[in-house]
Amino acid sequence: MKKSARALAALLVAGLSLTACGSSGDSGSGAGSGGSADAPGAQALDQASGVTTVEFWHSMTGKNADVLNGLVSQFNAAHQGRIEVKAQFQGKYDELVTKYKAAVQQKGTPALVQVYDIGTRFMIDSRQTVPAQAFADEDGYSLDDLDPNIRNYYSANGKLVSMPFNSSMPLLYLNTDAFKEAGLDPAQPPKDLNELADLAKKLTKKDADGKTVRYGFGAAVYGWFVEELIAESGTMYCDNDNGRSDKAGKVVFDSAQGAQIVQWWADLVKGGYAANTGRVTDDAQAAFKSGTVAMHLESTGVLRGYTEAAKFGVGTAPFPKVTAADQGGPAIGGASLWISGPGHSDAEKRAAWEFEKFLTGPEQQAAWHTGTGYFPVNKKSLDDPADKEWVAKYPQFQTAIDQLKATKPTPATAGCLLGVMPQARKGVETAIEQTIAGSKTAQQALSDAAKALQPAIESYNSSVG
C-alpha cells in the first residue's frame, strides 16, 4: 500500500513538471506555400458581393489604441456596406509576431497585420505578404508623400515592402530645471557622447552624506539606443550594407564605434554619473519623470506623457552623435502594416490596401501625430493646420521634425534588416550588462555577443533558403 502510494506521488510530481513543458508548440505543416505576390486591381472590390471583412491585428494600447480605433471607425463609416475593418489587439509587438507565426502554421493569418520595425526581415522572408509597392504600381499610386527616411527603412531593393504607419525616433530628453540649477544652458545640449559625459558629471548631484540625489544621465538598458547611436555614427550594424544590398550574413556591431558606445555607457554607470535602472523602460522613464535623472534617452512617443507628468521643464535635443564628426543620423523606429497574400481573396487584399491608403493620408497622419506623438509618415501632415497648432503648443516636438529632415537616407540610417534582429538586440543588452558589471570590456562583450548570434543567423538564413 505504502509502496504504491509512493509510486503515485512520484508520478504526480512528474506530471506537475510536465505541465511546464507541455505547450512547446503546435503541430502543423510548414506553411509558406508560395502565395501570389501580385496585387489585385480595384475591380476586385467591385466584383465582390456583400461586405468584405478585413481582420487587422495590431499592438497599440492606451491612448494610441483609442486614436487608432477612432480612425478605423471613420474608415468603416465611409465604406459602409462594402468594407469592414475589424481591429484586434494581439499583445505587444513580440507577442503579436509569435501569434502570427502560429497563425501561419494554422493557415489563419489576418488580412492586415502591424509588425514592428525589427520584424521587417522576417516578414519579407515569410513570403506571406503582398508588397505595398505592388499595389502602388498596379494603381499608379504615388508613394512620394511618404517621408523619404521612413520609406527608406521599409524598402528592400528599392521597393516598399510594407506601409509605414506609426514611426518614432529617439530623442535626448533634458530636465531643463536641473540644467539651470547646475548653471548650464539647456539651449546648449550635448551633441556627442563626450559632451554628454562631461555634462552628466556636472549634472550629478550628491547630498551632504555623499548620497547621489540626481544622476546626470539615465536610460533603459535597451538595445535600440545602441542601434540608433551606431546609425548616428554612420556605420553599420550588420553586413551587406545593413542587409539592404543583400541578406545580412553577420552582425558587425562589435565595431570600434559599437565598443565606444557601450564602454561609454558602462563608464558613466560605474563612475556614478548614470543611473542603471535595468532593461525595464518603465523604470527608466519613472527615474526621469521623478527628476532623479537629468538627461535621458527615449522615443518621441513618450514626449506627451513626459510634458504632462513632469514637475519640471522638459526639453528635447537631437539624439547625440558618437563623435562630433559623425555623418549619420537616427534610424526610424515603430511599426508598419503588411497585407497578407496566401489564403486571402483578392477583395480582402484590395480592401486592406484601401485601408492602408486611408491610414497614411495627410489628415489621418496629422490626427495620429497629434493624438499619439508618433511621427507622421506623410510629409504633408506637417502642413495640416491642426498639426501646426499642436507643434506650436509642444515646441519640443520640433526637434524630431528637424532631426528627421536633417538626416540623409543612407544604408546606415536605414537601420539593419536581419531575420533574428530581436535576438541581436537582446545580445547587445547582455553586452551592456556585462560591461557594467565589469566582467568584460565592451569590445569583448560585443564580440562575444556577435559570435553567440552567428548560429542563429545561419540557421535562420538556411531555413529561408
Place this chain on the structure above:
Amino acid sequence: MPTAPHTARRSRWGEHGLAWAFLLPSLVVFALFIGYPLGRTIYLSGHANDLFGAPSRYVGAKHYTDLLSSADFGRTLVTTGLFTLLTVVPGVLGALVLVLLLENRIRGVRLLRSAFALPFAFSVASASVVFAVFFNPASGVLNGLLSHVGLGPVGWLTDSRYALVSVALTTVWMNLGYNVLVLSAGIASIPGEIVEAARIDGASGLRLSRSITVPMLGPNLFFLTVVSTVHALQSFGQIHILTKGGPDGSTRTLVYSVYEKAFAYNSSDFGTASAQAVVLLVVVLACTAVQFGVLERKVHYA
C-alpha cells in the same frame, strides 16, 4: 456462503473491469494532457524548426549534444540549482521557525497564524509586482530604508550579483504562507498525549521542539521539501515579471530558458526548447527520486 468457482472467476473479472472503468476517465485525461505533450516534446526535441516554428527536418540528438557543449546552458543549470537551494531551504526552515514560535501561548496567536499564511492568497503576478515596487532602484522602499542607515543604493534587480537573491527572496515570501499552513496543520495533528507525556517527563521549550514536535512533523517537512523543490524548478512568473532572466542571464533558470528559446525574441526555436524541457523533466525526476530514496528513510510516520 458457497460460491461456484466459475462465478468467482467471473466476479473477479468483473471487479477488474469495474476498476478499469473507474480508472478510465483519469487515464484518458492523463494520456491527453501528460502523455501526449510528453511524446510531442520528445518528438520536437529531435527536429529543427522552420521560420514559423513548425518542426522541419529530423536532427537526431543534435539539440541535446548542443546543450551539453553550451557554456550558457551549464550556467543555466547552475542558476537553477542555486535558485532551488535559495528558495527551498529558507522557505521550509523559515516556516518551521515561525510555526514553532507560534506554539507559544501568546496573545493574538490565531491572528498571527492567519497573517503568516496570508501570502498563500497572493497570486504570483501580484506578489511579483509588489516586490518590483520594493526593489525599484529609484523609488523603492528597500533602498529608501538602506539610505536611512547610510548604505548606498543596491541594484536589487539590476546588479547581476544580487538579482537571483532578490527573486529568491520574493519566492520565499510567496511560499511561506503555504508552508506555514501545512506545518500548522501538522502540529495540530500531533497526538496530545505524546506532548503531554513529554511535558510530564519535564520537556519544554527547545527540548520539546527538538525531540517531539520536529520529528513528528517529519512527513510534513518531507512533503514540503519535495513540493517546494518541484515548484522552485518550475518557477516562471516571478522571474518573468521581475528580471526576465537578466541582468546578464543571472536569473535565467531552466524553465525561463525554455520560454526564451520557444517564445521570446521571436526565436521560435521549439527544438532546443523541447530538449531543455526534457532535461528539466529528468532533473525533476532525479531530484524527486533522490528525495524519496534518501530523505524519506529518515521520516517517521506516526
